[in-house]
Amino acid sequence: MAGNTDLRALVEEAGLTRREIARWVNKAAERRGRHLGCTHTSVARWLDGAQPRWPIPDLLAEVLGRRLGYELTVSDLGLRDRRPPAADPFDGLSVARTVSDIRRAVVELTGRDMNRRNFLLGSTFGAAAFSSPALFWSTATGAEPEAMEHASPETGGGRVRAADVERIRQTVVMFRKLDRAQGGGDLRDTVVNHLHGVARTKLSGSYGDDVGRSLFRAVAELTELAGWLSFDSGRHALAQRYHIQALRLAQAADDRAYGAYVMANMACQAVYLGHGWEAVQLARAAYQGARGSLTHRGQALVLAMEARGHAAMREERGCVDALRAAERALDAADGDEDPAWCQYFDKAELVHEFAHCHRDLRQPERTQQFANEAIGLRAxxxxxxxxxxxxxxxxxxxxxxxxxxxxxxxxxxxxxxTRLNSSQCNDFLRTFRASLRPYEKERVVREFSERTEDMYVGMAV
Known part of the structure; x- marks a missing residue:
């Protein structure tokens, strides 16, 4: 007999009519919160060889198996199992509760990032996802991490010494220099791969309390750098997850100042994606949550991010106040006391932030003034x-x-x-090019477009 002979045989064995099968399948679907509307005609098509849409094959197996008194699979019915993949329980946004959870989260995030190029590809940045980690960091008390005196048998991690931690920190310094010179696009995968190895081996190694804190601080810097490079590569959903893990690592290291820096970078990403209010709140939480541990240079950096948030919302008074406070803090900075992660924030960086803010405030004359000054200050x-x-x-x-x-x-x-690989630079240029459209008939605009067409193609602008 033509059609699905396996399904026909089971239906005959069960002694059910087509109408009864349709009714039972519909009821089974309702128990799962679904409405299908199957009819005896639908059943006839399945018996004739049509492949029903999911989850009908699974429901048919349930219905017939219950009637016959033994378990059936979809393949037993002669149907293809097109079961959708199970939802991925790991999202990288949750705050790890324990030090062991932190290790697992970083290893999981980096491993998925490396091995699944489409990991989170369809996800988007959500500013609200920063709220819980920021609150957790701001209010947390207590000492971490606990001493790990025995290596994990799962990883075979050995004894971690101060020299091992110093190598991680020096590697971060080298990566940061490359990033500022070349952009994050070409460097991101290298950093993620290195972070995965460090998290899998060093964090699971054995260490005492002092080395443990230094280790978590160094890995926090490496994780934040992976987040920054993901941001500069346009991978914003991934960047957000690395920043959240970096903040938790900084907390485990009991480094309030570095946690504030991570929060400032969260604010930077938020304002870049149009969330000015959230950026202001993150920057303020960073300043207050640092509990006086920020150097003057670190304060200037955080205040500059608050200014950006105000500028994005066109709040000139709040922006100017934050910029002036940042300027006063930087004037008071003593370079000898600054940690490595904030030493880059010099006069040129602050003037760049002035230019960025006045651009968002739509004050072209001041924008030109500050941008030109910032360029002149850079070597x-x-x-x-x-x-x-x-x-x-x-x-x-x-x-x-x-x-x-x-x-x-x-x-x-x-x-x-074109000498860099930076999504940020490309985005700014793309925005500028779009603003030229009303003038596309002008000779100078046509010449500019013709002159730069090959460059735009190469940069995907």
């Missing part, structure tokens, strides 16, 4: 910041209807950006 002309500042100047010229100057500056920015 190396081919950096991500110089590309951004030059793009800000181009946009400011365009806002004042100075097409020649705007296109000239944009071409300079593009030339710098």
């Amino acid at each position: 190396d002309g081919y950096t991500r910041r110089c590309a951004q500042d030059t793009t800000f100047m181009a946009a400011a010229h365009l806002a004042e209807n100075e097409l020649d100057a705007a296109c000239s500056k944009a071409a300079e920015a593009l030339d710098i950006a």
Whole structure:
């Protein structure tokens, strides 16, 4: 007999009519919270060889198995098992409760990132996801991590010494220099791979309390760097998860100042993606949660991120107040007391933040002034910041209807950006190029587009 002979045989053995099967399948679906509306005609099609949509095959196996008194699988019915993959229980957004949980979370996140290139590819950044980790960090008390005097038998991690921790920190310093010179695109996978190895072996090794704190602090820096490079590569969902894990590691190390830095970078990502209010709250929580542990330079960095949040919301008064406070803090900075992670935040960086903020406040004249000053203060002309500042100047010229100057500056920015691999720079240039559309018939704009077409293709702008 034509059709699905396996299903026909089981239906005959069960002694059910087509209408009875349809009714039983519908009731089984209702128990699962589904409405299917199967009819005897539907059953006839299945018997004739049609493949029903999921979860009907599973429901048929349940119904017929209950009637016959023994368990059936979908394949027993002669149907294809097109069961959707189970939901992934790991999202990387949860705050680890224990030190052991932190280790597992970092290993899991990096492992999935390396081995599944589409991990979180369809996910988006959610500013609200920062709230729980920020609250946990701000209110946490107590000493961590506990001493690990025995290596994990699962990883075979050995004894971790101060020299091992120092190598991790020096590697982070090297990676940061490469990032600021080249952008995060080419470096991200290397850092993630290194972080996975460190988390899997060193965090699961044996160490005393003092070395443990230093180790967690160093791994926090490496994890935050993975987050920053993911951000600069346009992988915002991944970046958010690395930042959350970095914050928890900083807490385990009892390093309030570094935790505040991670929070400032969370604020930076939030404002970049249009969440100004959340950025202000994160920066303020960082400042207060540091509990006086930030150096003056660290304070300036955090205050600059608060200013960015205000600027994104066009709150000029709040922005100016935060920028002035950052300027006062930086003026009082003593470089000898600063940790390595904030030593980059110098006068050029602060002036860049002035330019960034005034761009968002739509004050082109001030934007040009600060962007030009920031470029002049930098020793190396081919950096991500110089590309951004030059793009800000181009946009400011365009806002004042100075097409020649705007296109000239944009071409300079593009030339710098092609020496980098930075999604941030590409995004700023993409925004500028879109703003030229009302002027696309102008000769200077046409020449600019023709001159830079190959560069845009290479940069995916």
